[in-house]
Amino acid sequence: xxxxxxxxxxxxxxxxxxxxxxxxxxxxxxxxxxxxxxxxxxxxxxxxxxxxxxxxxxxxxxxxxxxxxxxxxxxxxxxxxxxxxxxxxxxxxxxxxxxxxxxxxxxxxxxxx
Amino acid sequence: xxxxxxxxxxxxxxxxxxxxxxxxxxxxxxxxxxxxxxxxxxxxxxxxxxxxxxxxxxxxxxxxxxxxxxxxxxxxxxxxxxxxxxxxxxxxxxxxxxxxxxxxxxxxxxxxx
Numbered sequence: 001x002x003x004x005x006x007x008x009x010x011x012x013x014x015x016x017x018x019x020x021x022x023x024x025x026x027x028x029x030x031x032x033x034x035x036x037x038x039x040x041x042x043x044x045x046x047x048x049x050x051x052x053x054x055x056x057x058x059x060x061x062x063x064x065x066x067x068x069x070x071x072x073x074x075x076x077x078x079x080x081x082x083x084x085x086x087x088x089x090x091x092x093x094x095x096x097x098x099x100x101x102x103x104x105x106x107x108x109x110x111x112x113x
Numbered sequence: 114x115x116x117x118x119x120x121x122x123x124x125x126x127x128x129x130x131x132x133x134x135x136x137x138x139x140x141x142x143x144x145x146x147x148x149x150x151x152x153x154x155x156x157x158x159x160x161x162x163x164x165x166x167x168x169x170x171x172x173x174x175x176x177x178x179x180x181x182x183x184x185x186x187x188x189x190x191x192x193x194x195x196x197x198x199x200x201x202x203x204x205x206x207x208x209x210x211x212x213x214x215x216x217x218x219x220x221x222x223x224x225x226x
Contacts, residue, residue: 041219041222043203043204044156101158104155
């Protein structure tokens with residue numbers, strides 16, 4: 001069964017600090033991996049997308065990495081801001097069945113001043 | 114910001130009522146999706162459409178129905194709402210090819226009393 005596991009479930013960090021979120025997946029055959037940011041009460045917004053051949057992708061202060069061999073990805077947030085408080089969702093797409101998406105449970109990040 | 118809209122944003126309704134959640138996108142995307150998300154939990158696909166007059170059930174069994182008469186419109190209907198339908202419903206759309214990133218609407222929070 002295709003699965004996406006994220007850790008930690010939740011995280012509290014001080015404003016200005018860095019943090020790293022983890023994503024492990026068993027989706028096969030792998031097509032691509034996305035990180036989404038979901039603010040409370042809103043829909044998710046795409047941050048990065050990586051295919052099999054890409055091992056790092058940046059979007060401002062967000063940097064995602066991918067190790068397709070170990071089936072692991074991370075999202076690094078640099079110099080966190082209060083607006084980074086949100087849930088971060090790892091989503092993996094399988095090549096079969098029309099690029100079906102498998103969603104992780106998300107990591108809830110709270111940035112405190 | 115994605116051009117995908119959902120109405121209403123919030124809905125409180127009594128058991129047994131018929132409700133329709135609206136979703137429209139102005140990006141000309143051929144694919145549209147409905148997800149159900151309980152607070153703090155992952156998204157579950159309940160319906161999707163790959164084009165006009167095409168609808169399929171998702172991974173999570175749902176008593177709701179959908180229709181896709183026009184490309185830009187993908188309404189979800191519950192014939193008889195129950196308290197177990199209380200959740201957040203997220204609509205998304207994507208265009209075939211090019212990674213197929215899904216763009217999400219703001220969601221509808223439904224409370225059935």
